[in-house]
Amino acid sequence: MSEDPTLKSALARLAPTFLPDGDGIDGLKRLSGGASQETWAFNATGLNGAQRALILRRAPDGVADARSENAITLDQEAQLIEAAAAAGAPVPDIVHVCAPDDRIGEAFVMGRVAGETIARKILRDEAFAAARAALPAQCGAALAKIHAMDAATFEDLPVSSGLDQLDRYKTLYLSFDTPRPVLDLAMSWLAANAPAPLPNVLVHGDFRLGNLMVDENGLAAVLDWELAHIGDPREDLAWICVNSWRFGQTDKRVGGFGDLEPLLEAYAAEGGASFSPADIDWWEILGSLKWGVMCMMMYESYRTGANLSIERAMIGRRVSETEIDLINLLEQV
Amino acid sequence: MHDQPSPAELVVGVRRFLEETTGAEPSAYTAFLTRVSINALQTVERDLAARAGAEAAERAGLAPLAGGDPDASLESLRRKLCDRIRAGEVDLSTPGLLAHLKSTTIAQAKVDQPRYSGLKTALERTE
Numbered sequence: 001m002s003e004d005p006t007l008k009s010a011l012a013r014l015a016p017t018f019l020p021d022g023d024g025i026d027g028l029k030r031l032s033g034g035a036s037q038e039t040w041a042f043n044a045t046g047l048n049g050a051q052r053a054l055i056l057r058r059a060p061d062g063v064a065d066a067r068s069e070n071a072i073t074l075d076q077e078a079q080l081i082e083a084a085a086a087a088g089a090p091v092p093d094i095v096h097v098c099a100p101d102d103r104i105g106e107a108f109v110m111g112r113v114a115g116e117t118i119a120r121k122i123l124r125d126e127a128f129a130a131a132r133a134a135l136p137a138q139c140g141a142a143l144a145k146i147h148a149m150d151a152a153t154f155e156d157l158p159v160s161s162g163l164d165q166l167d168r169y170k171t172l173y174l175s176f177d178t179p180r181p182v183l184d185l186a187m188s189w190l191a192a193n194a195p196a197p198l199p200n201v202l203v204h205g206d207f208r209l210g211n212l213m214v215d216e217n218g219l220a221a222v223l224d225w226e227l228a229h230i231g232d233p234r235e236d237l238a239w240i241c242v243n244s245w246r247f248g249q250t251d252k253r254v255g256g257f258g259d260l261e262p263l264l265e266a267y268a269a270e271g272g273a274s275f276s277p278a279d280i281d282w283w284e285i286l287g288s289l290k291w292g293v294m295c296m297m298m299y300e301s302y303r304t305g306a307n308l309s310i311e312r313a314m315i316g317r318r319v320s321e322t323e324i325d326l327i328n329l330l331e332q333v
Numbered sequence: 334m335h336d337q338p339s340p341a342e343l344v345v346g347v348r349r350f351l352e353e354t355t356g357a358e359p360s361a362y363t364a365f366l367t368r369v370s371i372n373a374l375q376t377v378e379r380d381l382a383a384r385a386g387a388e389a390a391e392r393a394g395l396a397p398l399a400g401g402d403p404d405a406s407l408e409s410l411r412r413k414l415c416d417r418i419r420a421g422e423v424d425l426s427t428p429g430l431l432a433h434l435k436s437t438t439i440a441q442a443k444v445d446q447p448r449y450s451g452l453k454t455a456l457e458r459t460e
Contacts, residue, residue, distance in 0.1 A: 178337060179408065179415040182434050188418050189425060243451050250450035299337055302346070310346035311369050313338040317376055317445040320335070323438045324451040330425060331435075331458070 004028065010104045011042060011056065017096050018044035018109070019052050031055075037074065037226060041112060053114075054095060058107030071226040072157060078108040080202075080225050083153065089145040090221050113221040119209035119247040123256045127216055134218035136258035139207070139240065140266030142222055147201040147233045148271055154202060158229040161197050162286055165235075166190050169293040176296055182323040186289045189330060195234075195282050198273070203231040208245040209255050233273060237263070238283030243325045244291050244318075253277075285329050292322030334387040334441055340380045343373040379444045387440040394433035398423065435459070 008028050015022030028042040040056040057074060072080075075097065084091045093111040098104045122128050151157075160168070170187050173180075205227030213221040239245070240255045249256030254263050260277045268274045299316025301307040338346070347370045354363050388407055396403035399413035417423045423430055435455065442452040 178335075179412040180335065181411060181414045181418060182438055184415045184418040185425065185430070185434065188421065192424075246450065248450045250454060296337070302338065302342070308346070308349060310343070310350045310366060310373055313342055313346040314369055314373050314376070316338045319337075320438060320441040320445045321449050321451060323434075324442045324449065324455050327431070327435045327438050328451055328454050328458070331431065333425070 004030075007040070007056075007104065008042075010102060011109075014096060014102060014109075015044050015046070018054060019046040019050055021047040021050065022052075023047065037071075053112035055092065055110050055112045056104070056107055057110070058098070058105050072228055074106045074108055076154070076157065077225045077228070078110075080154065080228055081110065083149055084146060084222070084225075087145045087149045089142050090219055092221050092223070113213045115213040115215035115220045117210060117213055117223070119245075119256070122209060122214045123247055123249050128214065131214050131216055131218040132257040135214070136254050136260075136262040137266035138219040139212075139254065140263035140268075140272070141270040142219060143204070143207065143233075143236050143263075144267045144270035144272035146204055146222070147236070149202045151200055151202045151230050154228075154230070157202075159200065160229055160231050161200070162232055162235065162283065163191075163194055163197075164231075165290065166194075166286060169290050172297060173293050176300055178296065180296075180319065180323065182326055183289065183292055183319075186285060186326045186330065189333070190282065190286055190289065193282060193333070195279070198232050198234070200230045201233045203229055203233065204236050205229055205231075206239070207236045208240045208242070209247065209257075210245075232283075234275065234280060234283045235286075237267065237275065238280045239287050241280060241284045242287040242291060243328075244288070244321060281329070281333070285326065285333075288322045288325045288329065292319050292326070295319045295322065334380075334384050334391060334437070334444065336380075340377040343377050346370075347373050376445065379447070383440065383444050387437070387444075390440065391437045394429075394436065398427070398430055398433055 008025065011025045011028065015024050022044050024045045025042045026045055028040060031039040031041050038058050038060055042054055042056065044052040044054055057077070059074060078094050078097045081091045082094050085093070092113050094108060095111060096109040098107040098109070116122055116128070122131065166187065173183060173187070204222065204225065206224055207222065211222070211224040212219060213223055241253050241260065243250055246252060246256035252258055253260045260280060264275050264277065295315050295318045298312055302309070302312040302316070350366055350370050354366070357363065392403070392407060392410070395407070395410045395414060399410040399417065401410055401413040414423070425431060439452065439455055439459070442449055446452065
């Protein structure tokens with residue numbers, strides 16, 4: 001999995017695109033399975049020891065149609081990241097969008113931003129103490145800039161609001177034909193108590209630790225745009241609050257590192273709408289429900305034999321994590 | 334108590350992993366799957382120890398809320414309760430509903446993820 005000579009030679013041919021006098025690449029390494037995209041790290045090399053640290057994102061084995069149902073194309077992802085940079089959000093530089101002649105498949109190359117994505121390190125290591133203090137306001141500011149992007153420019157992105165998502169996840173849940181009363185109770189409460197929709201914005205769709213590059217100063221880059229869509233701004237503000245994404249630090253509502261108030265203050269100060277923490281509650285419950293149904297869906301791929309990895313089986317035992325969170329949340333509404 | 338995946342499915346998954354990786358060069362990914370396999374077997378141990386008691390308690394709480402034959406299968410009682418929730422016949426305000434779901438979910442999470450932060454929160458609030 002970590003070596004791929006065909007990919008290496010294809011990238012090496014592009015070296016002059018990556019570096020003036022670029023003459024090759026080294027250190028090609030697969031970073032993660034990713035939900036639907038492959039991520040590879042490598043360095044472009046040039047004369048006199050010049051190097052540029054880069055990341056390749058591509059569709060699995062270069063094939064575009066294997067991605068999850070709601071993911072956007074890599075082409076759209078590259079365009080979004082460039083637009084986010086123009087809007088002032090911290091994102092990697094897009095270096096090259098691959099063409100068919102590159103023989104890499106559907107893919108793009110971006111700058112490798114230094115830092116850490118592993119949530120437990122960001123939440124526990126002393127080296128990130130200052131970052132943790134800065135992150136709530138930085139996340140609020142970044143989301144305000146993302147939500148201020150011109151959604152009309154991206155008219156081919158999926159559109160889904162809170163109730164659309166509730167419907168979609170309910171349909172998925174019902175398709176498994178596995179009665180779980182906590183999920184039904186959460187869905188019926190959400191349907192009965194939905195807040196009035198807000199005007200659509202560009203939503204990142206997976207804004208949480210794991211998808212944020214964090215260095216000792218805090219937020220360095222917002223990654224993983226493949227679930228971007230047009231929808232309600234509160235979805236992004238709430239997803240990072242979902243208890244599963246606090247990684248054990250449950251007393252810090254935002255990502256396990258901070259409070260929601262400074263995030264919302266920075267969000268409003270950077271031009272976002274003015275929200276109170278209570279405005280986020282419904283969306284946090286929706287977020288826990290969605291993660292629970294996603295866990296069921298991943299287990300389903302084991303049950304049906306589509307994916308026989310023990311990891312897929314075990315994720316079925318994480319549905320109860322979201323059920324206990326839903327109970328804790330529904331007790332307080 | 335839910336059984337997706339069941340102890341049998343977990344044991345098969347771990348066995349399959351061991352068969353596939355025996356003699357193979359260890360990699361970071363097989364090390365990860367080894368840890369997942371250990372967790373899976375620990376889940377099986379907890380499941381075998383807890384299921385009979387948890388299901389008896391679940392049945393006692395579920396039968397009156399579901400309004401069905403108390404001797405019916407747990408799955409069919411659960412299905413009845415889900416139908417009643419979907420029909421709006423029971424909701425958060427129904428006496429005993431949230432308490433029942435909380436105790437069954439605590440029992441489930443103790444088997445599935447005994448160190449999960451949300452389980453601690455639920456237990457602290459119950460005390």
